[in-house]
Amino acid sequence: MIKILDREIPNLITELTVEQFEKLTDFNSDTTLDPIERHLKIFEYLGIPENEFNDVDVENFIDIIRQFNEHPNMTYPTVDTLEHEGYTYKAEMKMTVRDSKLIEKYSIGKEKGYISNILAVFFKRQDLGPVEHYTDAHIKHKSKFLAKLPASICIPYISFISEKIRAQATPKLEGGDTGAVDGDSEN
Numbered sequence: 001m002i003k004i005l006d007r008e009i010p011n012l013i014t015e016l017t018v019e020q021f022e023k024l025t026d027f028n029s030d031t032t033l034d035p036i037e038r039h040l041k042i043f044e045y046l047g048i049p050e051n052e053f054n055d056v057d058v059e060n061f062i063d064i065i066r067q068f069n070e071h072p073n074m075t076y077p078t079v080d081t082l083e084h085e086g087y088t089y090k091a092e093m094k095m096t097v098r099d100s101k102l103i104e105k106y107s108i109g110k111e112k113g114y115i116s117n118i119l120a121v122f123f124k125r126q127d128l129g130p131v132e133h134y135t136d137a138h139i140k141h142k143s144k145f146l147a148k149l150p151a152s153i154c155i156p157y158i159s160f161i162s163e164k165i166r167a168q169a170t171p172k173l174e175g176g177d178t179g180a181v182d183g184d185s186e187n
Contacts, residue, residue, distance in 0.1 A: 004064055005053075009046040011068050012153045013076070019149035020046075022115040039065050076155040082123060084145050091122040093160050098134060103161060115154055116147040122157055 001008045001015055010016050016024070027033065027041050039061075040050045053061060082089040095103065099121050106117040120142035124133045132138055146153075 002068055004043065005048055005056075005070065007048055009043070009048065012071060012074075013155060014074070014150055016151040018116050018147055018151050018154050019113075019147040021154065022147075023085070023112070023114070026110070035065070036061070039068070042068075060071065076152045078156040079153045082149075088126045089123040089142070091119075091124070091157070092128055093156070095161075095164065102134065102139075107161075111145050113147060116143040118161070119143070119146045119154055119157060 002011045010020065013021065023045055024042055027038050027045070030038065033041065037046050037057075040053060043053070056064075078093065080091050102121045103118050106114045106121075111117075117139060120139045121134075123146065124136075125141060125142075128138070
């Protein structure tokens with residue numbers, strides 16, 4: 001927690017929920033906002049109304065932003081088992097084609113809850129079969145409780161997905177295999 005204008009707000013990934021982390025990520029990637037506006041929105045979302053910054057000197061505000069953004073180097077252990085409402089949910093660091101399809105859908109759409117939806121794809125209830133894991137209703141059910149968990153739970157999974165995407169994109173960027181099957185040619 002960090003104290004800003006006599007209010008404590010979360011600023012570390014271990015203090016934020018998945019839902020809060022997603023919202024902050026949305027603010028940070030909003031190209032229509034300048035840095036000052038972006039942080040005013042972040043602070044307001046976390047509980048400090050914009051009007052409370054009206055008389056703050058800009059240099060002081062920049063220092064507040066710097067302090068807010070300072071984070072110690074931390075490692076985030078992979079949580080692979082969760083208990084919720086008497087059920088066990090397990091996750092593995094692997095993606096099936098079906099997982100990839102859903103993760104891509106949620107990532108591209110970036111609808112509200114997309115990070116918790118992505119986590120819901122990974123965490124599968126142990127007493128259900130493959131069909132039930134992927135129903136929209138079940139993903140939404142899992143997403144609701146996952147959104148309230150500490151954001152640190154999502155970091156290993158987001159890193160895993162990012163690494164998969166990077167590994168797939170690297171050969172194409174380096175002029176390697178374009179995906180043609182042996183024997184295919186352009187005529």
